[in-house]
Amino acid sequence: MKFTHENRLEMCLAGLPKSVDFEKVMEQLLTFHVETPSWGYGTGGTRFHTMRKPGEPRCIKEKLADAAQVHKHTGITPTVAIHIPWDKVSDWGELSSYASSLGLALGAVNPNLFQEDDYLKGSLSHREAAVRARAMDHIKECIDIMNTVGSRDLSLWLADGTNYPGQDNFRDRLRRMADSLAQVYALLGERQRLLIEYKPFEPAFYHTDIPDWGLATLYAEGLGPKAFTLVDLGHHLHGTNIEYIVAILLSRGKLGGFHFNNRKYADDDLTTGSINPYEVFLIFNEIVAAQAEPGAGGEGAGGEGAGGEKAEIAYMIDQSHYIKPSIEAMIQSVVNIQRAYAKALIVDRERLEEAREAGDMIEAEECLTAAFNYDVDPLLVEARRRMGVPDNPLAAFRRSGYMKQVEKERA
Amino acid sequence: MKFTHENRLEMCLAGLPKSVDFEKVMEQLLTFHVETPSWGYGTGGTRFHTMRKPGEPRCIKEKLADAAQVHKHTGITPTVAIHIPWDKVSDWGELSSYASSLGLALGAVNPNLFQEDDYLKGSLSHREAAVRARAMDHIKECIDIMNTVGSRDLSLWLADGTNYPGQDNFRDRLRRMADSLAQVYALLGERQRLLIEYKPFEPAFYHTDIPDWGLATLYAEGLGPKAFTLVDLGHHLHGTNIEYIVAILLSRGKLGGFHFNNRKYADDDLTTGSINPYEVFLIFNEIVAAQAEPGAGGEGAGGEGAGGEKAEIAYMIDQSHYIKPSIEAMIQSVVNIQRAYAKALIVDRERLEEAREAGDMIEAEECLTAAFNYDVDPLLVEARRRMGVPDNPLAAFRRSGYMKQVEKERA
């Protein structure tokens, strides 16, 4: 027997908690956006090998074209993060227009302070003033681009660190880093934000200058209301409770956004949700809970804000597609993120808080697992139909013939 | 609108892959058994504190009564592992009869070689012959009990290890351990098995004599066809791919069984599936795949066997319920395990192998995630109805009033 989408949706809705408002869920799904990274459309590699894949984009315009495919099929990825100088063009206005013509906009700007010999021993924390100045010039260039293309977020990941005990003076580096960040902050326009990313290791192997959320957040709080912490899911030591970090940042108004991906060992940059989908759900559960709280600032998956303002959370993907086809991997990740968010939206929060108040941790946990185990795909399909995108984004993209075509064009 | 179980099941079946045979799935769910541990009904503790909970069982008979509740409500836990001397009684025949009267049988026997001062520096690997002899006497006692109550499995976890570099001679310990295990093996009856458990640390903090699956399996292979490796989900270093270990053991015919639980950091002994449910699914996926292979030995979730025989896999829970009510935590775990197994049963294995053969890793992964994301609860409810147990075991147990009653009786 065949069932229609309407049948499935009806049965899905019948099983939802009473406290869940279907139209509110739809509204949240329809306004939820994930930013994909231009560099995620190229081929990633390991230190051992990088394979060029057929159809790989050769320039930022081709990357945008690929990103437009993801947006066309998922409906929720209207912006693309760019990386300078990888995506550098002579005419940013022209590139913005080109993006618009594809239904896209340029998103966060990511400076590159790790790919030149000068930065081998650091960039913003480098001992030599000349290297720091060079790094600062690059950041100025990035902010100029932000001004031109209308980007809100400067997404700052630093490879700064050392490889051996004794290599450099930690406290001097801390002073230099603090000074440099203050200079960066001073360059921001009124509505621009600095997102400070942390990472415990790689490419530096003994110490990283900003190793964890703690230091990133101390910097962000010291700098002011335009500085936030950026959480990359792969940048934690084993055993870290990431959803608790998310809750802390929400409670301090400092959750600037995410770099989504997944890992099993180190910073593996695998597709989001491919190793531990429950963790992605638990992260969204914290966000949705914060957002649902009275006074949290209304719609959209924003958290609490410092000074009563709503902090915007930038949901961004940062993956390296070593062996998977990039566009398909991106669609998988976007759908996994969307599904995790949808599951977080249908948690029975009334029952959850009652269970917690009663000290009933079994019942409280069941509120989460009931939502996680629930098949929310009818909700996703409904949202997709309302957005006018295919029911099954991955299958539709595969059927589209796009890859075949670009493999020919880009040969 | 209300939907009946029949509606839900029908829609569930409509969404299953063509290659999945519903009645075969039912048969597999109806013959799938999980063994619960007597000690899991008492209160676990940390090294900092143990809390006695109201209604806690005071003896093995009360533990069996609690275990019978889990079986009554889930239908799939007909056996109970026992721990000697914690569960020691004077009349084992009488205890077996008592278990039978509750619809239960006694399962694996677990010796205790870690809770006496004598064993502080080891048991089977202890430097002193007298301590090793004492340990061997205890194991003989356990095997006597196995003979009396009809247990098949001696489930051997050893706390043997050292706390400091230099404390003992590693290679001497290896020799003594090998000798002792050979003696244990020689004591086994024809249909009895030795399950060798491994663990990287705790309670020994510098080295554990059997730290990993590798050494356990080298021992098991050296001993012979009645020795197997036992996989406790909490006994791995961070980053270990447990499902791959399971696949290796299946391919060598040495997967003796599991101690199910979950952890986030160390050997946390949390309820199974509470931290990483996808991992539990991936483990069952390996088992079901092996079982589905031609020549793998037919029904039941067994793997390939040494010498062409089917190896039985003992699915056992080993948890320590520090703050959760024990019976409820056990039901949660049993249901989580059953759900993971059910999801593994509905993987589209034909499509999976085709995708692999075509080198299409996106499609191959989607075969797994489709099954994992599928709501198999209608299948579980159907199986429960066929077994005559409640649709929702946890809710039914909560409604039963059992805890209230034993809290009074055991005050």
Add this chain to the structure above:
Amino acid sequence: MKFTHENRLEMCLAGLPKSVDFEKVMEQLLTFHVETPSWGYGTGGTRFHTMRKPGEPRCIKEKLADAAQVHKHTGITPTVAIHIPWDKVSDWGELSSYASSLGLALGAVNPNLFQEDDYLKGSLSHREAAVRARAMDHIKECIDIMNTVGSRDLSLWLADGTNYPGQDNFRDRLRRMADSLAQVYALLGERQRLLIEYKPFEPAFYHTDIPDWGLATLYAEGLGPKAFTLVDLGHHLHGTNIEYIVAILLSRGKLGGFHFNNRKYADDDLTTGSINPYEVFLIFNEIVAAQAEPGAGGEGAGGEGAGGEKAEIAYMIDQSHYIKPSIEAMIQSVVNIQRAYAKALIVDRERLEEAREAGDMIEAEECLTAAFNYDVDPLLVEARRRMGVPDNPLAAFRRSGYMKQVEKERA
């Protein structure tokens, strides 16, 4: 051939870098103190077993007597941290006098907020106001004791956390924790300090309310100049660079002190330096470097202070002697700490800074390894002779007959 101490010392001094001032090193070694914990004289245990050892102290007075042995033989452990209620007495003045009579003073006070059923779901962050009030009463009691015995430091380790996803509302817990800490801070006397300890897991296994230095330090900075972060060497995830955390805390004036121990896997509480002695050296290297800096506040192993004041660093041991004899294990740890400090004192800091300035990381690293590989025992012996304690504290204690005597007395 025999060599005298003088020979050895002369040769040792001949090999030291020119930039090292021998008399300054002596002065630093003679003023360096390590606090031992009363609870480290009893027997530690694991969650599996605790063994009572012969001669074990039965009360705080006997613990102090044991601590006096450590001080008598090492000369550098004049204070003893106490744990309430384990060490509770009716007359604190009398206990102080008793300590004085042994040449000791009472040191940091450690509240116990984890060993009662009430605290199973938290203490300062507990959902129920009554439990928080009870915890606050206990802290008040501890501060009263501090006032009576003249303690400077309230050393606060909290077991607060949850065991399962969903169990409690993270952001509510954060608010309650912040409120409670503010109340604790308000209770401190003018010269008293709050040391906030962090730990990523155990006894809570899903999340810990203060999991890392980052949150502890955000709290400490928010509270004010009397709040500091406490670093326990065993309370980090694998791969953490602890010496960098120490450098960060020094640079922010928030390094309150240490709980020294060592671990290989989790929070193993082994004797300090037994697993990774180089790490202990690298930690002291950061401290000595900070202390050697102009304006750092003079002698003593203090760091930089907030507002130009010198922050005192409380060097404390926190170990659990599961299988080692406690007094001997304590002496080993004290000597290992002292040796690591001595090695840090002889680092050629001039050459080190020159090498760093020249970008010569090989030379910079060699400055550290030269000091670490150097045999500083002649310096330690010289310091001991000046203090009037035995050349070899462990051997002298073993020869003293003390253990035999107390084994009889405490039988």
Add this chain to the structure above:
Amino acid sequence: MKFTHENRLEMCLAGLPKSVDFEKVMEQLLTFHVETPSWGYGTGGTRFHTMRKPGEPRCIKEKLADAAQVHKHTGITPTVAIHIPWDKVSDWGELSSYASSLGLALGAVNPNLFQEDDYLKGSLSHREAAVRARAMDHIKECIDIMNTVGSRDLSLWLADGTNYPGQDNFRDRLRRMADSLAQVYALLGERQRLLIEYKPFEPAFYHTDIPDWGLATLYAEGLGPKAFTLVDLGHHLHGTNIEYIVAILLSRGKLGGFHFNNRKYADDDLTTGSINPYEVFLIFNEIVAAQAEPGAGGEGAGGEGAGGEKAEIAYMIDQSHYIKPSIEAMIQSVVNIQRAYAKALIVDRERLEEAREAGDMIEAEECLTAAFNYDVDPLLVEARRRMGVPDNPLAAFRRSGYMKQVEKERA
């Protein structure tokens, strides 16, 4: 005052345990060899960046010239491991002669089965017979080279693995790997050996086909007496006790050799001993203990052998010098390894065994720490003088002007 080497040596010897025979130590130091890798003379990189350094060797002959510098200054690195095809030449006889002319010989041969697109999904375990055949052809080529240049060891590291759950059938891969290894084994000459390396992750991020010593050793034991396990210090999960693995392999006669390096987080390939020198010492302590045992097979740092034969242990370095100058980093590592070995040679093994026999773990540990803390540099200097190499290899190399010269020549 100045002290001569003779003074220092005399004092050093005066402090050694009675059970240590100075001339035996000298003999062991003089016959101890470490193999350096050709690829360690080039510049390593991360996945983010690789920097070409001035003076970098451009071909295998220049790499050998650099390796000769390490041997010239340390005296203990007479062989160089090669990597095919990186070091491929048309005339292997000519290359061997060239090596001889530099006082070197070619050592282990390392096939490369990870740097071509074909191997993206595996080599020896690849699903396609054609790819496996290609890999096998490459190994045949390597063995031909071994035959020509007289190499004993085929050092096999495989990047085989998968990146995503479901990507391939684990048990099929296991069968193919076992088949392929059997084919490799069959190609070995009578005195040739297969060293099987294991690694838990990277470049594959979900599973590695040979993840740990356990599977490598099951393969080695299954293959026969010419197959051994190779231990790379960076290829373990956090918390692994590597010295215990070494002891297990020694006891089974399967320790084929080492790839020395060090790491703090993942497979960081830092200079050996730079992060945890005590671990290197503890590893050598196991080897020296095995070698010292009656019947262990006499001199040289060999272990026990299968069938009573002495197994040779290949001590090899495998590092990636990302930011350090390669030759200097290699000298540091060689010296660190030599120092760790020397410290292991002066452990008081009589006292150690007595302490263990008496159950005195404090005394047993002190036997190790006494050796580790001892300044063995006078012994190393004495050995160097007997070998006719400089007292301080690193300083001498720096003074030699070699780098300046090759920077000019190789510009």
